[in-house]
Amino acid sequence: MKKTTEADSLYDGLENLSTLELLTNINREDRKVAEAVELEIPNIESFVNACYERMKDGGRLFYIGAGTSGRLGIVDASECPPTFGVPHGKVVGIIAGGDAAIRKAVEFAEDDMQQGWADLQEHNINSNDTLVGIAASGTTPYVIGAIKKANEEGLLTASISCNPGNPLSQLAQHAITPEVGPEFVTGSTRMKSGTAQKLVLNMISTSLMIKLGHVKGNKMVDMQLSNNKLVDRGVNMIIRQTGITYEEAEQLLKLHGSVRKVVELYNKY
Structure with missing residues (x-):
C-alpha cells in the first residue's frame, strides 16, 4: 500500500x-x-x-x-x-x-x-x-x-x-x-x-x-464552573437569558451550580 x-x-x-x-x-x-x-x-x-x-x-x-x-x-x-x-x-x-x-x-x-x-x-x-x-x-x-x-x-x-x-x-x-x-x-x-x-x-x-442537548442556542449551559473565568461566563449567560442583575445571577449560579438549572428555574416562575 x-x-x-x-x-x-x-x-x-x-x-x-x-x-x-x-x-x-x-x-x-x-x-x-x-x-x-x-x-x-x-x-x-x-x-x-x-x-x-x-x-x-x-x-x-x-x-x-x-x-x-x-x-x-x-x-x-x-x-x-x-x-x-x-x-x-x-x-x-x-x-x-x-x-x-x-x-x-x-x-x-x-x-x-x-x-x-x-x-x-x-x-x-x-x-x-x-x-x-x-x-x-x-x-x-x-x-x-x-x-x-x-x-x-x-x-x-x-x-x-x-x-x-x-x-x-x-x-x-x-x-x-x-x-x-x-x-x-x-x-x-x-x-x-x-x-x-x-x-x-x-x-x-x-x-x-x-x-445530546448540552448546548442551548450557542452556549455551553452544562459547562463545569471550574474557575473564575467560567463562573463569569456563566453569570453573563444567565443575565442574557433572564435580564436579572449580575449579583443576582452570580448568587443563583453559585447556589444551583449550572447555567441550565438557573435559567430553567427562573423561567418556571
Whole structure:
C-alpha cells in the first residue's frame, strides 16, 4: 500500500530556508487540511448520526490510538466533561502504552495487535458503545486489532486516518479519511495529519454533545464552573437569558451550580 503520509515532502533543503520561508511554507501546507476534511463531511455525518443513536441510549464513545493519534483522542475526550458537563467516562481516550505514553513515547507499544482490546476491557466496553480508531497511517496494529475485535463484539466502529485504502479504513464500519498529502517534514504526521485528526475529533464530539442537548442556542449551559473565568461566563449567560442583575445571577449560579438549572428555574416562575 502506498502511504501518502510517508511520501517525500514537496519541499527540500529545509535547513537552508529562512524562518519566514519555513513558516510560510508550513502555513501553505496547513491550508490544505481543512479542504481535505471538508471532503469527508458526508462520512463524518453518517458516523455522528449512528453514534448519536447509541449515546442517547446510554452508550459511550471510545477513542483509541498510538502516539500523536492517541494523545489527540485523549485531549478530545478529556475536554468533554468541563465543556459539556458530561460524566467522566462518557467519552474515553485510550493510548498504546497507557497513561505514561501521553508524555513519553513507549517503545513498540503500538505493535501489539491484542493489547488495544485488552486495554478497552478495563473499561467494561460493550456492544452499546462506539469505538473510533485513530491512526494517521491506518496500519497501526494496536488500533487495527481493537477495531477488528470491536466489530466481532457488535460495537459501532469508525476510523480516522489519512491514507486512502488503508487496512484500518477497510475494517471500520465508518471510515473517515482526509487525504492531506505529504507532510512538510517527510513522515512527521504530527503536522498535517494530526491537524486533520484534531479537526475531525472536534467535529465529532461537538456535534454529538449538541445533539445530546448540552448546548442551548450557542452556549455551553452544562459547562463545569471550574474557575473564575467560567463562573463569569456563566453569570453573563444567565443575565442574557433572564435580564436579572449580575449579583443576582452570580448568587443563583453559585447556589444551583449550572447555567441550565438557573435559567430553567427562573423561567418556571
